[in-house]
Amino acid sequence: MFEPPVQRLIDELARLPGIGQKSAQRLAFHILNVDEVDATRLADAIVEMRRDVRLCSRCFNVTADEECSICRDLRRDPAMICAVERAQDIPVLEKTHEFNGRYHVLGGAISPIAGIGPDQLRVAELVNRVEAESVEEVIVATNPTMEGDTTALYLARLLKPLGVTVTRLASGLPVGGDLDYADEITLGRALVGRQEL
Amino acid sequence: MELNWLELNGYRCYANLHFEPAPGVNVLVGNNGTGKTSVLEAIAYLGLLRSFRGIPDESIVSTEAESAVLRGEFSVPSGSVRVEVEIAQDGRRAILLNGKRPKRNRDVLAQVPVVVFHPDDLDVVKRGPSLRRGYLDDLAAQLRPQAAADQAEYDRALRQRNALLRQEGRSADRATLDAWDARVTEAGARVFVHRLRVLDVLDEHLGEAYRLVGASGRLAWEYISNWGAAAADDLAAAEAKLSRALAARRDRDLDQRTTTTGPHRDDPMLVVDGRPARTMASQGEQRTIAVSLRVGAYRVLAQERPTLPILLLDDVFSELDPRRARGVLDLFGGGQVFVTTARDDDVPVDGRRWVVEGGVVR
Numbered sequence: 014m015f016e017p018p019v020q021r022l023i024d025e026l027a028r029l030p031g032i033g034q035k036s037a038q039r040l041a042f043h044i045l046n047v048d049e050v051d052a053t054r055l056a057d058a059i060v061e062m063r064r065d066v067r068l069c070s071r072c073f074n075v076t077a078d079e080e081c082s083i084c085r086d087l088r089r090d091p092a093m094i095c096a097v098e099r100a101q102d103i104p105v106l107e108k109t110h111e112f113n114g115r116y117h118v119l120g121g122a123i124s125p126i127a128g129i130g131p132d133q134l135r136v137a138e139l140v141n142r143v144e145a146e147s148v149e150e151v152i153v154a155t156n157p158t159m160e161g162d163t164t165a166l167y168l169a170r171l172l173k174p175l176g177v178t179v180t181r182l183a184s185g186l187p188v189g190g191d192l193d194y195a196d197e198i199t200l201g202r203a204l205v206g207r208q209e210l
Numbered sequence: 211m212e213l214n215w216l217e218l219n220g221y222r223c224y225a226n227l228h229f230e231p232a233p234g235v236n237v238l239v240g241n242n243g244t245g246k247t248s249v250l251e252a253i254a255y256l257g258l259l260r261s262f263r264g265i266p267d268e269s270i271v272s273t274e275a276e277s278a279v280l281r282g283e284f285s286v287p288s289g290s291v292r293v294e295v296e297i298a299q300d301g302r303r304a305i306l307l308n309g310k311r312p313k314r315n316r317d318v319l320a321q322v323p324v325v326v327f328h329p330d331d332l333d334v335v336k337r338g339p340s341l342r343r344g345y346l347d348d349l350a351a352q353l354r355p356q357a358a359a360d361q362a363e364y365d366r367a368l369r370q371r372n373a374l375l376r377q378e379g380r381s382a383d384r385a386t387l388d389a390w391d392a393r394v395t396e397a398g399a400r401v402f403v404h405r406l407r408v409l410d411v412l413d414e415h416l417g418e419a420y421r422l423v424g425a426s427g428r429l430a431w432e433y434i435s436n437w438g439a440a441a442a443d444d445l446a447a448a449e450a451k452l453s454r455a456l457a458a459r460r461d462r463d464l465d466q467r468t469t470t471t472g473p474h475r476d477d478p479m480l481v482v483d484g485r486p487a488r489t490m491a492s493q494g495e496q497r498t499i500a501v502s503l504r505v506g507a508y509r510v511l512a513q514e515r516p517t518l519p520i521l522l523l524d525d526v527f528s529e530l531d532p533r534r535a536r537g538v539l540d541l542f543g544g545g546q547v548f549v550t551t552a553r554d555d556d557v558p559v560d561g562r563r564w565v566v567e568g569g570v571v572r
Contacts, residue, residue: 123386125373130386159366159393167389196314197356 019045071142073118073135075100083107083115090114092149096139096168098122098156106154114152117142122160123167131167139168143177150178157184211323211517212546213253214283214290220275222248223569231548235539235561238550238571246550246566250326250522253548256282256293257322257520258348259305259315268301284322286517291321316355323352323511325542327504328524334503335487335496339477343405346478349412349507350404353514357404364397368469375467382464391456394472399448402439402473409433409478411510419505422541425498427483435476497529505541518545527556 014020019041027037044052068074069081076082083089083103093114097103100118119134131137142148153168155161169179184202186195195203218227223245238246247263251270254262261270271278281294294306305311307318334341351358371390374382409431420429433439437455442448455471456463463470480487480499487499511519521542527535528551536558539547550566551557564571 123389125370125377125386125390128377130374130378130383132383159363159370163370163389163393166392167386170385170388194313198359 068118072116073100073120073138074103074116088113091146093152094139094142094146094148094150095152095154097154098161098164102154112152114150117151119155119164122155122158122164124160134164136168136171140171140175143172143175148177150180152180152182154182157182211520212285213520214285216249216253217279217281218249218252219279220272221252221278221280222270222272224248225272225274225569227569227571229571231546231564232562233546234544235547235549235559236564237554237557237559237561238548238564238566239554240550240552240566242552244566245569247328247524249566249571250524250548250550252280253282253520254324254326254522255280255295256284257319257324258326258352259295259318262326262328266301267297267303268299271297271299284520293318293322314355314359316351316358319351319355319358323515323517323519324522325504325508325511325519326522326524327501327526329526329529331500331504332496335480335491335499337488339479342478342480343474343476345503345507346405346408347401349510350408352511353408353411354404357401360397360400360404364394364401364473367393367397368472368474372468375463375469379467380464387460391453391460394469395449395453395456398452398472398474399442399445402442402448402452402476403445405433405473405476405478406443408510411514412506415509415513416502416506419502419509419541420499422505423498423501424537425482425495425502429480429482429487429499429502432479432481432486433476434479435471435473437471439473439476501530501538501541508542512543512545518543521545521547523547523549525550525552527551528553 015023022041022044023034023037026032026040027034032040044055065077066075067077069076069079069084071080071084074081074083078085090113093112094117095106095112095114096117096119097106098119098121103116103118106112106116117135117139119136119139121129121134123129123131123134139151143151151168151172153165155164165181169181172179183206184199185206186192186199186203192200212233213231216227216229216231218224218229221227229249238249240246251261251263261267277296277298279294279296281292283290283292292306292308294309295303297303305315305318307321312318334345347357347361351361367390371387371394374387374390413430416429416431420427438451439448442451452472456469459471482491482495482499485491487496491499508519508521523538526538527549530538535556539559547561549557549559549561554563
């Protein structure tokens with residue numbers, strides 16, 4: 014146990030994901046040793062983020078405004094929606110520069126064990142958008158896990174009757190990799206999803 | 211395949227063990243509770259990545275140690291394979307294959323073929339179907355590591371579907387249930403086809419093993435299922451059957467709040483001349499069948515692998531009549547064998563004798 018103010022910070026840091034007691038101690042003592050300005054800047058950043066950030070009213074991405082910068086961008090194609098599990102997935106997809114539509118953050122994947130069904134996700138909101146925004150294609154970019162795949166299947170069955178094309182991100186081989194190193198499941202999926210040259 | 215050396219740290223009663231067995235037969239002699247079976251369990255763990263005692267990983271960590279470390283080096287035709295496992299008190303584990311983390315743990319399953327035979331094996335013959343399903347699934351995983359992945363996927367899909375049924379019952383969202391049905395069907399059909407392949411290669415070996423053990427009559431499997439598995443001999447057929455059965459039983463599943471059909475409910479029955487071994491065979495016959503199951507598994511692995519499996523016989527000889535005991539080892543190949551016994555006299559075979567006492571093997 015350290016003196017109460019130090020221990021308090023250690024305890025708070027240790028509650029963060031991926032941070033154990035040791036890392037929390039190291040971070041706390043680092044913060045103790047830096048200039049006070051730097052420490053205050055960190056504290057302010059946390060407070061301001063919590064105060065200013067909210068969810069985009071359209072796609073539920075994080076934003077400081079009513080709508081996120083992607084939804085406000087008039088150059089983006091409103092007929093394409095890419096559905097992701099979490100807001101963190103959006104910058105990853107954005108980095109590819111391959112997608113020019115809008116997003117929809119579901120807030121997770123269907124998992125009865127975790128008590129998450131369609132009602133706990135933003136599925137109804139997605140259906141509303143498909144109907145209201147004359148969407149032509151929904152790309153389901155949930156994780157390639159059992160729960161992510163099941164969510165994709167569920168969305169496909171739900172949305173197709175609305176006359177929209179539903180697609181799933183392809184699973185395949187890592188670029189620059191060897192066939193030898195691919196596991197059977199990935200390779201099997203890559204075969205199923207092969208493309209004509 | 212042979213175990214060259216085994217090292218145990220903080221594992222059960224072994225604070226520090228370095229053990230270099232002989233290439234052929236090794237007989238571990240010691241009183242009950244001295245840690246003979248623990249040595250066998252450790253060797254088997256390096257091949258199966260779990261305890262054959264069917265207990266959670268953390269319970270094999272010695273209470274005085276922070277973690278248990280099991281290390282072993284095996285010689286194979288192409289050189290040697292080293293498997294190292296560290297299990298922490300909280301059950302977390304790290305696995306190294308030849309000093310490197312394998313991409314997937316199941317890669318290790320393909321490396322070290324082991325066959326364990328212990329007195330509880332009689333339950334496979336005597337008791338309910340889950341142990342027989344386990345026998346087939348375990349053998350499938352040893353033959354093809356992909357089977358282990360498919361089994362895990364089926365378990366998970368089933369648990370998700372059952373969670374939905376348990377929580378919601380009749381009010382379960384039908385569209386969500388449809389999605390889980392599709393997952394259960396896909397994975398379930400694969401699990402079934404893996405079993406089918408095992409039964410295919412096992413059939414001949416099992417019949418032969420049964421004769422070699424000295425029994426008369428024909429020992430065979432009869433695969434009972436309530437979803438039409440019998441009529442399915444490939445993946446597509448199994449998927450179609452299972453999918454139809456899930457749909458037909460949905461009403462019942464909604465009422466009972468669980469999945470009432472699928473490979474997890476199948477009963478792979480053992481039959482001797484058409485009579486179910488579980489209810490019709492005598493205790494002696496059942497014991498013979500239990501031996502045959504392990505001999506069969508050993509022979510299948512020996513045939514499908516470039517190297518003979520390691521054979522682990524846990525206190526089996528005291529259960530056999532002396533006349534048969536002598537013949538048992540001949541049924542298996544000439545590979546490396548580990549035998550535990552409380553009484554040296556019970557094991558009428560040549561081999562290196564080891565005394566197990568107080569956390570030491572010498």
